Amino acid sequence: MAGPAGDRVSATIKMIPRRMARRRWLGRVDVALRLYLPLTLITVFLLAPFYWMAITAFKPNSELYSGTISPLWVWNPTLEHFTELFARTPFFTWTKNSFVISTVSTGLALLFGVPAGYAMARLRFRGRNAIGLAIFATYLIPGTLLFLPMHQIVNRLGLLDSPFALVVVYPTFLTPFCAWLMAGYFKTIPAELEDCARVDGCSRLGAIWRIAIPLATPGILSAAIFAFTASWNEFLYALTLVTSSDLRTLPLGIVAALLNSDALPWGKLMAGALLGSIPVAFVYSFFVEHYARGLTSGAIKG
Amino acid sequence: MSAAPRVASLRSNRIGSWLDREDVLGYILIAPVSIIVLGFLAYPFCFALWLSLTDKVIGGDPTFIGFRNYEHIWQNGIFQTAVRNTILFTAAAIPLKLVLGLCLALLLNEKLSFRKAFRSAVLLPWIVPTVLSCMAWLWMFNPNFSVLNYIIAQLGLGRGVRWLTDPNMALVSVIIVNAWRGIPFYAITLLAGMQAIPTELYEATAIDGANRWQRFRHVTLPLVMPILLITLLLSTIGTFSDFAVVYSLTGGGPMNATQVLSTYAASTALGAGRFGEGAAISLTMFPFLLVMLVWEVRWLARRATA
Numbered sequence: 001m002a003g004p005a006g007d008r009v010s011a012t013i014k015m016i017p018r019r020m021a022r023r024r025w026l027g028r029v030d031v032a033l034r035l036y037l038p039l040t041l042i043t044v045f046l047l048a049p050f051y052w053m054a055i056t057a058f059k060p061n062s063e064l065y066s067g068t069i070s071p072l073w074v075w076n077p078t079l080e081h082f083t084e085l086f087a088r089t090p091f092f093t094w095t096k097n098s099f100v101i102s103t104v105s106t107g108l109a110l111l112f113g114v115p116a117g118y119a120m121a122r123l124r125f126r127g128r129n130a131i132g133l134a135i136f137a138t139y140l141i142p143g144t145l146l147f148l149p150m151h152q153i154v155n156r157l158g159l160l161d162s163p164f165a166l167v168v169v170y171p172t173f174l175t176p177f178c179a180w181l182m183a184g185y186f187k188t189i190p191a192e193l194e195d196c197a198r199v200d201g202c203s204r205l206g207a208i209w210r211i212a213i214p215l216a217t218p219g220i221l222s223a224a225i226f227a228f229t230a231s232w233n234e235f236l237y238a239l240t241l242v243t244s245s246d247l248r249t250l251p252l253g254i255v256a257a258l259l260n261s262d263a264l265p266w267g268k269l270m271a272g273a274l275l276g277s278i279p280v281a282f283v284y285s286f287f288v289e290h291y292a293r294g295l296t297s298g299a300i301k302g
Numbered sequence: 303m304s305a306a307p308r309v310a311s312l313r314s315n316r317i318g319s320w321l322d323r324e325d326v327l328g329y330i331l332i333a334p335v336s337i338i339v340l341g342f343l344a345y346p347f348c349f350a351l352w353l354s355l356t357d358k359v360i361g362g363d364p365t366f367i368g369f370r371n372y373e374h375i376w377q378n379g380i381f382q383t384a385v386r387n388t389i390l391f392t393a394a395a396i397p398l399k400l401v402l403g404l405c406l407a408l409l410l411n412e413k414l415s416f417r418k419a420f421r422s423a424v425l426l427p428w429i430v431p432t433v434l435s436c437m438a439w440l441w442m443f444n445p446n447f448s449v450l451n452y453i454i455a456q457l458g459l460g461r462g463v464r465w466l467t468d469p470n471m472a473l474v475s476v477i478i479v480n481a482w483r484g485i486p487f488y489a490i491t492l493l494a495g496m497q498a499i500p501t502e503l504y505e506a507t508a509i510d511g512a513n514r515w516q517r518f519r520h521v522t523l524p525l526v527m528p529i530l531l532i533t534l535l536l537s538t539i540g541t542f543s544d545f546a547v548v549y550s551l552t553g554g555g556p557m558n559a560t561q562v563l564s565t566y567a568a569s570t571a572l573g574a575g576r577f578g579e580g581a582a583i584s585l586t587m588f589p590f591l592l593v594m595l596v597w598e599v600r601w602l603a604r605r606a607t608a
Contacts, residue, residue, distance in 0.1 A: 039409045039420065042402060046424050046485065049438040052449060056441060064447070071449050112338065115331035125328035131336060133599065138343045140536075140595055142543035144564040145588060148571050148581045149346035149353060172342035179335050204322045233431040235546040240572055251431040255550065266441050273434040277426075284429050285422045 050277075056270035057081055064267055081267035082275075091272065093246055094253035098276075101166045101249060102231035108167075109174035109227045114220060116175075117182025118208060122191060132183070135176045143173065143236045151240055165241040166249070170231045177230075178223045185219030186212065225287050229280045250276045354582035360575035371582035381583065383558050384566040388587075391477055391562055392542045398481040399537060403488020404530075408518070410489065411496045421493070428486035432546040439479050440466075440551055469559035472552055476560050480547045484540070488533055495529035496522060535598050543587060563587050 056064065058077040063069050085091050119125075120132050143150075150169060151160070159165045193215065194207040202210065213220075238252045245257055254272035258265055321327055354371055356364035375381040410421055427435060442449050443465035451462025465475045503521050512520070545564040548554065554561035554569060563583060571580025 035409060035412055035414065038405065039414070042406050042409070042485075043420060043424055046427050046482065049435055049442060049482075050426060050430075052442055053435075053438040056438075071447070071452055112334035116335040119328045119331035123324045123328035123331070125325035128328065128332075131332055131339075134339050135335060137595055137599070138339050140539055140598070141343065141347070141591065142539055142587075144543040144545050144567070145584055145591070146343065146346045146350065148567065148577060148584060149349035150342075151572070152349065152353070152577070153342075153346060169342075172338050175335055175338050176343075203318055204324075204327055229429055233429075235431070235433050235549075236568075239549075240568070251433045255433050255437060266444075266447075269437055270441065273437045276434050277430040280429050280431070281426060284425060 053270045053273050053277075056266060057274045059267060061267060081265075081271040084265075085268050085271050085275075088268075089257050089272075090246055090253070091275075094248055094250040095275075097163075097247065097253075098232055098250040101170065102228050104167050105170035105174055105231045106224055106227040108171040109178045110220060110224060112171070112175045113178025113223065114182050114213070114216070115208075116179035117184075118186050118212060118216075120179065120183040121186035122194075122212075135179050138173075138176045139180050143234075147236050147240055150237070154241055160241060161243050161247065163247055166231075166234075166237060169237050169241065170234065174227045174230060178227060181223045181226070182216065182219055185216055185223075188219075189215050221287065225283060229283065232280055350581045350585060353578055354585050356578045358577040358581075360572075360577060364578065367578070371579045372586075375579060375583055375586070380558050380561060380566065384561045384563050384583075385586070387473060387560060388542060388562040388564075390473065391480065391544070391548075392538065394477045395480045395484065395541050396534070396538055398477070399484040399488050399541075400534065402481070403485045404492055406485060406489035407492035407496060408522075410493050421490070425486045425490060427483045428490070432483060433550045435483065436479065436547055436550040439475075439482075443475060443551070466552055467556060469556055472556060472560050476548050476551050479551060480541060480544055483547065484537055487537060491529055491533045492526055495526035499525050531601065532598075535594060539591060539594055542590060 055072075055074045058074045058079070058081075060076055060078045060080065063071075063075060069075060116135070120128060120135075154160050154165050154169065157168070159168060189212065194211050197207040197211050198204070232249075233251065234249075235251065238249045239256075242248055242252070245253060248256060254269065254276055258269045258272065321330075353364065355366055355368060357367045357370075358364035406424060410417060410424075414420065441447075445464065445467055448462060448465065450465070454460060454462050464471055466472045499522065503525075504517060507517050507521055543564055544562070545568065548560055548562050548565050549568070552560040554565040563586060567580045567584035570583055571577045
């Protein structure tokens with residue numbers, strides 16, 4: 001076997017690891033350029049405003065309105081904007097309002113929407129398709145089309161600028177949405193399980209309560225997250241139906257109270273924006289999985 | 303002696319068996335939603351139609367005036383600007399969101415380190431209250447202290463841009479912010495669609511020697527198409543009727559350069575107090591929405607029968 005040919009073979013074999021290492025390195029560069037570079041660029045674009053919001057909230061005014069200090073970093077962090085926000089504005093009242101309104105609206109939307117979703121997915125009755133279609137259609141009608149008559153209706157009910165205005169209005173668009181989403185989710189659960197319970201002597205309602213609802217918990221959870229954040233973030237009705245500062249929701253309270261001042265207090269504004277964003281960001285970071293699944297199960301099977 | 307309890311139990315049995323009927327239970331379960339749909343959506347809609355045919359002003363009684371509101375707004379220059387802006391706004395923001403959202407979804411669908419972290423992080427623009435994130439943009443667009451202009455100046459690219467004070471630039475700026483907010487929605491829905499694609503399909507195409515583009519073109523794209531279409535529909539409706547971004551960034555200004563139908567309707571009705579006219583303005587959005595709706599329902603019906 002010894003000879004020039006064998007030497008050449010073994011020399012080639014010896015070079016293989018080096019070549020593989022080189023290829024692996026090139027592969028890594030390729031992945032970095034093809035994947036991580038564009039991903040980083042898009043992520044920077046998407047997160048830059050939040051970075052800006054966060055560092056502004058901690059900057060003293062001397063840094064905020066200086067033309068010479070680099071604005072890209074906080075050099076002397078301070079909490080003065082937060083303490084001023086808490087002292088000068090009804091910040092905690094707004095937070096409480098937002099929590100109460102979002103929770104109650106979500107509860108009502110689930111209470112009405114989950115049974116309706118079940119009925120559309122499982123029960124056969126005349127007019128089911130027509131009702132399903134109507135629910136879907138209303139889900140697609142944006143608030144900008146209905147807010148003026150809604151303003152008039154709420155006004156006639158004597159609820160304009162009252163704590164109940166938003167609690168009455170929010171479930172009207174959250175419920176069809178929850179029903180639609182839950183109909184999609186119930187369709188993914190095999191009906192056989194309920195049939196078994198019925199054979200064992202369970203009533204229809206019993207089967208729903210004991211079998212279908214527990215199995216649908218992930219779907220209900222995503223519907224709840226949707227409904228909660230949709231109420232937390234809602235803008236148009238919160239702007240037009242409530243005008244007293246003490247009754248406002250958190251996002252509106254911050255913006256309306258601070259935008260009225262002559263020179264915008266950017267530090268306070270960003271401190272408030274940061275605090276108003278944290279609850280929903282927190283909820284989502286835990287439930288992003290449910291969120292994605294809920295979004296598509298409704299979309300596909302709806 | 304034991305008659306009373308037996309009657310009671312018989313009655314509860316009768317109610318029970320009545321409730322066990324599929325149609326009865328169906329109607330009971332669906333009743334609250336139906337009431338909401340009729341009372342709080344169909345009725346307001348008809349009410350809006352009627353309002354638009356009256357001269358209702360804030361605090362005053364409405365009188366029927368026929369189509370005079372529509373005639374009036376039709377000849378109104380601001381209304382024409384608002385229609386043009388709404389169309390431009392939608393036509394520019396949707397492709398931006400679609401392309402970047404699709405790219406982002408494709409990237410997140412690859413094997414990545416920190417994939418979950420990336421996925422949660424990019425969702426932020428979509429979930430944070432729009433007015434609050436718009437405040438951050440407003441600050442970044444500030445005429446005197448814009449960080450974007452600072453960066454442009456540091457890079458030696460000029461003296462900066464008048465983001466919201468220049469009429470043409472203002473429309474571009476609100477489009478950028480609207481797209482910024484919508485990209486995560488596309489990315490997350492499309493990503494979920496991509497992850498539902500069985501890996502066997504990709505393995506099969508790999509055996510057939512398909513390259514990256516062919517794999518996207520012949521496997522990924524056709525299979526995410528249903529989700530893509532529904533995302534596109536929801537997003538188009540949302541963009542066309544967007545209020546929060548425009549209202550909080552420019553309020554429709556400068557000089558109506560970013561006035562869209564929703565902000566114009568709001569300022570006419572609640573700012574100027576002319577409810578009838580405002581209702582007419584917001585209803586002009588309806589034909590467009592109706593077309594989208596019909597298209598969507600027909601598409602869904604076709605899928606249901608296929």
